[in-house]
Amino acid sequence: xxxxxxxxxxxxxxxxxxxxxxxxxxxxxxxxxxxxxxxxxxxxxxxxxxxxxxxxxxxxxxxxxxxxxxxxxxxxxxxxxxxxxxxxxxxxxxxxxxxxxxxxxxxxxxxxxxxxxxxxxxxxxxxxxxxxxxxxxxxxxxxxxxxxxxxxxxxxxx
Amino acid sequence: xxxxxxxxxxxxxxxxxxxxxxxxxxxxxxxxxxxxxxxxxxxxxxxxxxxxxxxxxxxxxxxxxxxxxxxxxxxxxxxxxxxxxxxxxxxxxxxxxxxxxxxxxxxxxxxxxxxxxxxxxxxxxxxxxxxxxxxxxxxxxxxxxxxxxxxxxxxxxxxxxxxxxxxxxxxxxxxxxxxxxxxxxxxxxxxxxxxxxxxxxxxxxxxxxxxxxxxxxxxxxxxxxxxxxxxxxxxxxxxxxxxxxxxx
Numbered sequence: 001x002x003x004x005x006x007x008x009x010x011x012x013x014x015x016x017x018x019x020x021x022x023x024x025x026x027x028x029x030x031x032x033x034x035x036x037x038x039x040x041x042x043x044x045x046x047x048x049x050x051x052x053x054x055x056x057x058x059x060x061x062x063x064x065x066x067x068x069x070x071x072x073x074x075x076x077x078x079x080x081x082x083x084x085x086x087x088x089x090x091x092x093x094x095x096x097x098x099x100x101x102x103x104x105x106x107x108x109x110x111x112x113x114x115x116x117x118x119x120x121x122x123x124x125x126x127x128x129x130x131x132x133x134x135x136x137x138x139x140x141x142x143x144x145x146x147x148x149x150x151x152x153x154x155x156x157x158x
Numbered sequence: 159x160x161x162x163x164x165x166x167x168x169x170x171x172x173x174x175x176x177x178x179x180x181x182x183x184x185x186x187x188x189x190x191x192x193x194x195x196x197x198x199x200x201x202x203x204x205x206x207x208x209x210x211x212x213x214x215x216x217x218x219x220x221x222x223x224x225x226x227x228x229x230x231x232x233x234x235x236x237x238x239x240x241x242x243x244x245x246x247x248x249x250x251x252x253x254x255x256x257x258x259x260x261x262x263x264x265x266x267x268x269x270x271x272x273x274x275x276x277x278x279x280x281x282x283x284x285x286x287x288x289x290x291x292x293x294x295x296x297x298x299x300x301x302x303x304x305x306x307x308x309x310x311x312x313x314x315x316x317x318x319x320x321x322x323x324x325x326x327x328x329x330x331x332x333x334x335x336x337x338x339x340x341x342x343x344x345x346x347x348x349x350x351x352x353x354x355x356x357x358x359x360x361x362x363x364x365x366x367x368x369x370x371x372x373x374x375x376x377x378x379x380x381x382x383x384x385x386x387x388x389x390x391x392x393x394x395x396x397x398x399x400x401x402x403x404x405x406x
Contacts, residue, residue: 011243014326022333030341033341034341095211127359128359129209129359133209
């Protein structure tokens with residue numbers, strides 16, 4: 001083996017060692033790296049209790065209720081298996097819509113409601129002109145397409 | 159002279175590469191300029207508005223090419239570092255060093271455009287999710303590598319330290335890329351990947367790909383210009399450099 005082959009092998013071994021170390025570390029911190037918990041995870045008791053955390057999922061169709069004379073809003077966050085009722089007082093982001101993705105930060109109180117102090121919209125990776133979206137909607141495939149990409153990401157994470 | 163009769167290894171010497179970089183740099187910068195103008199025209203005037211994000215989605219045309227380049231340049235930089243370590247080739251180290259500032263710039267562009275996009279769409283400038291955090295770490299890796307190189311006085315030792323640092327940091331690149339798959343993140347998944355059909359309209363995709371090519375050409379051109387500066391600085395005592403200076 002020539003000297004440069006030896007050095008190449010040494011570098012490859014070094015990279016492999018770092019990669020294995022990184023994999024182990026990331027595995028150990030797996031639960032800390034989660035940005036939000038799904039309603040199913042909360043139902044299984046995986047979410048931290050007594051402290052603030054984030055939940056994520058889709059805003060359930062027809063579940064959004066806004067108060068008439070304040071910024072209070074009630075809605076259900078669902079991952080199609082379980083759901084959690086969220087109360088929030090504040091301005092909702094523009095992309096916040098029923099059937100679309102949402103991430104809310106707050107606390108699960110003893111009344112069983114999730115009291116959010118921040119609500120973020122989570123949009124999907126599909127981009128298309130409004131006419132194409134309209135055509136898909138007519139075919140009934142739009143919500144399936146956009147909704148699926150969000151639900152599958154939450155499912156994969158489980 | 160045919161393709162196979164060119165002595166490619168000749169260009170591993172800084173002396174031979176210096177004039178070649180000088181001819182390639184303006185060429186690639188001109189390509190970058192042309193493609194950039196075409197891409198921006200498509201991005202702002204040809205591409206349709208998005209069905210849910212409206213006009214604000216157009217930031218994707220800068221954000222995604224910049225983010226791609228930030229990761230890709232880091233990998234190229236680490237590869238040059240590995241080649242330099244294995245073959246003990248000075249020019250490889252110089253190429254690695256020349257790429258770092260361009261990579262850092264694209265990382266910063268990706269982070270800033272991401273923040274500008276995040277505020278209107280998500281409702282927050284910044285969140286500590288896996289994608290955003292790992293991209294921020296990438297910026298620190300670029301800055302750290304550059305700082306390390308300038309902190310070591312002796313150039314050959316500085317080159318080696320830089321290369322080892324770049325190689326170890328390369329582990330962050332797959333973490334950035336797959337972060338949206340491995341963990342729950344606020345950042346959406348990839349619209350473009352090798353394994354599935356692109357999740358965007360064809361015109362949008364073309365605009366983005368042309369701008370990505372423009373960023374490639376710019377990166378090559380900028381690296382060529384910078385490697386010339388590095389060669390000129392390092393080889394200032396060499397006889398060929400003095401002869402060339404006198405000839406000019």
